[in-house]
Amino acid sequence: MSDVKTETPISSFRIGDSAPRPDGIPKVKGTFAFSSDLWHEKMLWGGTLRSPYPAARINKLDITEALLIDGVHTVLTHDDVPGEAVYGLEHADQPVMAAEVVRYEGEPVAIVAADHPEIVRRALAAINVEYEEMVPLTDPEIAESVGHIHPDGNVFRKINLRHGDQEIQGDIQVEGVYEVGMQDQAFLGPESGLAVPGEDGGVDLYVSTQWLHADRRQVASCLGIKEEDVRITLAGVGGAFGAREDLSLHVHLCMLAMRTNRPVKMIYSREESFHGHVHRHPAKMWYRHHADREGNLVRVEARVLLDGGAYASSSGAVIANAACFAGGPYRIPNANIEGIVVRTNNPPCGAMRGFGAVQTCMGHEAQMDKLAVALNADPVEIRLKNALKTGDQLLTGQIITGTAPVAEVIRTCAEHVPSSQESSDLMSLPGGAGRTADPEHISRGEAIAVGFKNLMFSEGFDDFSSAVCHLEDGVATITCACAEVGQGFVTLAQQITREILGVEEVILAPAATETVGSAGSTSASRQTWMSGGAVQKACEEVRLKLLQRITEEHEISIDDLVLVEGQVLSLNGDFSISIDAASENPLEARVEYRHAPTFPLDENGQGDAHVSFAFAAHRAVVDVDPELGLVKVVELVTSQDVGRLLNPVQAIGQLEGGAAQGVGLAVMEEVLVAEGNIRNASFTDYLIPTALDMPPVEIAAIIEHPEPGAPFGAKGIGEPPSISSTAAVVAAIREATNLELPRVPVRLTDIVSVEESS
Amino acid sequence: MSNDFYTLNVNGKDHQVADSWVGESLLWVLRERLGFPGAKNACEEGECGSCSVRIGEEVVCSCLVLAGSAIEQDITTIEGLSAEGELSDVQQAFIDAGAVQCGFCTPGLLVTIDDLLEKNKNPDDLTVREAISGNLCRCTGYGRILEAVQMAAASRRGEKRE
Ligand code: FES
Ligand code: FES
Numbered sequence: 027m028s029d030v031k032t033e034t035p036i037s038s039f040r041i042g043d044s045a046p047r048p049d050g051i052p053k054v055k056g057t058f059a060f061s062s063d064l065w066h067e068k069m070l071w072g073g074t075l076r077s078p079y080p081a082a083r084i085n086k087l088d089i090t091e092a093l094l095i096d097g098v099h100t101v102l103t104h105d106d107v108p109g110e111a112v113y114g115l116e117h118a119d120q121p122v123m124a125a126e127v128v129r130y131e132g133e134p135v136a137i138v139a140a141d142h143p144e145i146v147r148r149a150l151a152a153i154n155v156e157y158e159e160m161v162p163l164t165d166p167e168i169a170e171s172v173g174h175i176h177p178d179g180n181v182f183r184k185i186n187l188r189h190g191d192q193e194i195q196g197d198i199q200v201e202g203v204y205e206v207g208m209q210d211q212a213f214l215g216p217e218s219g220l221a222v223p224g225e226d227g228g229v230d231l232y233v234s235t236q237w238l239h240a241d242r243r244q245v246a247s248c249l250g251i252k253e254e255d256v257r258i259t260l261a262g263v264g265g266a267f268g269a270r271e272d273l274s275l276h277v278h279l280c281m282l283a284m285r286t287n288r289p290v291k292m293i294y295s296r297e298e299s300f301h302g303h304v305h306r307h308p309a310k311m312w313y314r315h316h317a318d319r320e321g322n323l324v325r326v327e328a329r330v331l332l333d334g335g336a337y338a339s340s341s342g343a344v345i346a347n348a349a350c351f352a353g354g355p356y357r358i359p360n361a362n363i364e365g366i367v368v369r370t371n372n373p374p375c376g377a378m379r380g381f382g383a384v385q386t387c388m389g390h391e392a393q394m395d396k397l398a399v400a401l402n403a404d405p406v407e408i409r410l411k412n413a414l415k416t417g418d419q420l421l422t423g424q425i426i427t428g429t430a431p432v433a434e435v436i437r438t439c440a441e442h443v444p445s446s447q448e449s450s451d452l453m454s455l456p457g458g459a460g461r462t463a464d465p466e467h468i469s470r471g472e473a474i475a476v477g478f479k480n481l482m483f484s485e486g487f488d489d490f491s492s493a494v495c496h497l498e499d500g501v502a503t504i505t506c507a508c509a510e511v512g513q514g515f516v517t518l519a520q521q522i523t524r525e526i527l528g529v530e531e532v533i534l535a536p537a538a539t540e541t542v543g544s545a546g547s548t549s550a551s552r553q554t555w556m557s558g559g560a561v562q563k564a565c566e567e568v569r570l571k572l573l574q575r576i577t578e579e580h581e582i583s584i585d586d587l588v589l590v591e592g593q594v595l596s597l598n599g600d601f602s603i604s605i606d607a608a609s610e611n612p613l614e615a616r617v618e619y620r621h622a623p624t625f626p627l628d629e630n631g632q633g634d635a636h637v638s639f640a641f642a643a644h645r646a647v648v649d650v651d652p653e654l655g656l657v658k659v660v661e662l663v664t665s666q667d668v669g670r671l672l673n674p675v676q677a678i679g680q681l682e683g684g685a686a687q688g689v690g691l692a693v694m695e696e697v698l699v700a701e702g703n704i705r706n707a708s709f710t711d712y713l714i715p716t717a718l719d720m721p722p723v724e725i726a727a728i729i730e731h732p733e734p735g736a737p738f739g740a741k742g743i744g745e746p747p748s749i750s751s752t753a754a755v756v757a758a759i760r761e762a763t764n765l766e767l768p769r770v771p772v773r774l775t776d777i778v779s780v781e782e783s784s
Numbered sequence: 785m786s787n788d789f790y791t792l793n794v795n796g797k798d799h800q801v802a803d804s805w806v807g808e809s810l811l812w813v814l815r816e817r818l819g820f821p822g823a824k825n826a827c828e829e830g831e832c833g834s835c836s837v838r839i840g841e842e843v844v845c846s847c848l849v850l851a852g853s854a855i856e857q858d859i860t861t862i863e864g865l866s867a868e869g870e871l872s873d874v875q876q877a878f879i880d881a882g883a884v885q886c887g888f889c890t891p892g893l894l895v896t897i898d899d900l901l902e903k904n905k906n907p908d909d910l911t912v913r914e915a916i917s918g919n920l921c922r923c924t925g926y927g928r929i930l931e932a933v934q935m936a937a938a939s940r941r942g943e944k945r946e
């Protein structure tokens with residue numbers, strides 16, 4: 027990027043600049059400490075025994091052999107959990123370790139601490155468990171009607187959203203059934219952490235996570251100790267994407283450390299990681315769209331079924347999103363949407379980037395294309411005709427008061443002329459080198475898709491962030507528990523502080539539960555707004571205190587003072603003092619920041635449940651060899667509504683990275699589950715896009731209309747890139763093949779029917 | 785000191801590995817025994833490239849190399865790329881181009897790209913994509929990484945890239 031300013035003084039890295047990451051240097055040097063890099067002289071290694079069965083009764087659990095192995099320090103089971111036996115983000119229903127039954131393949135059954143990982147493995151192998159296998163409930167369609175597999179029942183949440191006229195028919199009707207496979211977040215840094223027992227009976231936990239304070243609440247409850255006795259510090263996080271919003275090894279590590287009175291480290295292997303975190307919910311969706319002859323949407327009917335797997339995680343909030351945004355960013359006067367998320371013996375599902383909106387986007391965008399065909403209309407025009415705008419109503423009855431530049435997002439994306447260089451290199455053909463795609467047979471397809479979702483937590487949740495700003499000798503220190511997972515909040519926090527205080531040096535204190543209140547989760551595209559808002563507010567309070575101090579000491583009116591480049595100056599130029607000198611006596615502000623309140627959905631799924639919305643469009647170009655079923659995504663074009671651009675380079679990174687995850691879901695990524703068992707729990711078998719799979723992402727427009735109420739007018743930008751990218755790619759493959767392709771990821775066998783080719 | 789050790793040459797210095805278990809990978813020994821945690825462990829089965837180090841002239845997945853088999857060879861890890869504390873051109877380009885997000889893939893990519901640019905001063909886009917196709921990155925979608933490689937390549941050729 028030509029606009030990276032590496033030689034300009036740091037103080038110019040303010041809001042709107044491509045400020046470099048403060049953790050960039052240690053990350054490129056290899057010295058940045060990820061949670062898997064933690065080390066303590068006296069530490070033991072921990073490990074977890076997991077159920078090989080998706081549904082079984084535990085008839086016997088014998089740890090005696092394991093305990094006899096030299097170098098094994100402890101083996102713990104369900105009986106050793108000191109506090110609450112279950113935990114959960116929204117609803118505590120997941121056992122720390124299985125008691126009588128296991129409900130998914132990979133459910134923890136016992137944990138071990140030993141001198142060396144190899145001894146850990148031997149100890150785990152020496153634990154004797156007698157399982158009595160049960161028939162797993164693996165079909166979400168029947169979950170509601172069969173016997174409960176958990177005391178809390180098989181339905182996590184059901185939403186019947188009814189908006190407007192429930193009977194009205196459109197002259198034009200199109201219908202479809204769509205499916206989305208289970209996607210894995212596939213962050214690169216495996217689950218890992220280090221727990222150190224405290225002398226006071228408490229415990230210090232260093233772990234990669236998305237939400238320190240929610241972890242603390244759950245860990246303390248399971249350990250049966252006070253929250254303040256669990257001190258959690260963020261360790262370097264190697265990506266998250268939703269998969270670190272729930273607990274994984276947290277309680278286990280603390281139990282092992284407290285029992286052995288030694289520090290304990292644990293790292294999941296990649297295979298274990300696939301079992302150790304929640305995935306994106308697989309979805310089955312039925313849609314019927316009604317429109318008039320001009321193409322105006324009249325009504326949308328839909329049923330969205332999500333498989334939540336064995337435990338609740340954030341399923342309740344995911345289905346709310348899926349239902350609320352089921353129609354897409356369009357004006358839809360009437361709707362009836364049934365959203366249901368059920369419990370099965372499949373792997374637990376929860377948060378992943380896009381959170382419910384990804385699944386339904388694939389459905390509503392396929393429907394919009396069908397509508398265009400039925401009306402013999404242009405797919406872009408039909409979208410523009412129905413595009414939501416400020417003042418329109420959502421399916422929930424909520425009126426959009428913020429910005430909603432949907433038409434602009436669509437138009438800029440559709441009109442952008444890509445700088446696509448045609449390549450004749452075989453590597454750029456579908457299948458790449460070593461495959462046999464024939465350039466003569468390749469068919470090209472192109473299509474557009476639009477998506478949106480809410481920013482921040484919804485439905486009346488008390489959503490806040492906290493920050494402390496400390497100014498001393500001209501150096502600002504920001505303390506905030508916002509989990510930096512790679513998204514770049516650390517950069518933004520510095521930019522905000524420099525912008526408001528005019529100082530050059532901004533130190534970021536570690537994110538920890540001890541020093542500051544909750545920042546809420548690094549999810550829902552919320553931290554730019556929420557923790558950005560908290561840092562802004564803290565800095566503004568310090569700024570005010572500083573100016574007040576100067577006014578008192580020097581009898582100047584506060585309105586005559588400005589902060590510029592490390593100085594406080596009077597407007598008439600008569601007075602100046604360096605911020606260093608003025609803050610020799612430290613100043614501090616500790617704040618909480620909240621967004622405007624939201625409200626629960628009523629029994630008809632109606633209500634002002636959300637704060638703000640962000641929109642994006644993608645246009646995909648694909649090449650397909652229809653005979654071989656090979657697909658190459660050649661190019662993506664995107665436009666995104668960002669409110670205000672705070673850091674161009676970081677924003678582009680989000681747009682490109684989010685799109686890559688969308689491409690993955692469209693053409694290659696699926697956790698394959700057969701009878702409740704994951705079949706591809708490795709990077710050998712679960713494929714994510716490589717540099718050869720990923721096309722260039724051209725940014726047609728970054729649309730800046732400041733969002734009222736948002737700090738600096740900025741919307742969160744992390745999720746929209748992952749929402750419409752999948753829908754655009756699959757639509758382009760449909761264009762290239764003339765196939766219905768109602769399911770993602772599109773598999774080779776969806777393009778080449780096996781009967782035909784044999 | 786017992787005879788029970790072997791010596792690895794890492795970033796130009798000899799290091800003794802004592803009391804190790806047969807079967808420990810080079811990645812494990814570097815990270816847990818020798819204090820070089822820069823190489824990462826995203827898969828430990830040769831698929832992600834996060835553990836890439838150079839042995840002699842070749843970039844390898846250190847998770848697939850038995851530590852004992854790497855004796856008497858020059859091992860270069862990410863820690864060896866900025867030996868004097870100065871960032872290398874590729875490291876600086878990664879920061880400038882925004883190629884780092886979570887950074888877990890970064891050390892492996894830097895070792896791979898450093899090697900690529902030593903062998904090819906003017907790699908085209910497809911060459912770079914192929915060279916780094918064994919290094920997974922989940923955060924960036926590769927766009928800024930490709931940009932960083934071209935920035936570094938241009939600066940090695942003495943050009944200024946706008
Ligand atoms: S850790 Fe070696 S290739 Fe993934
Ligand atoms: S920056 Fe996170 S995996 Fe590449």
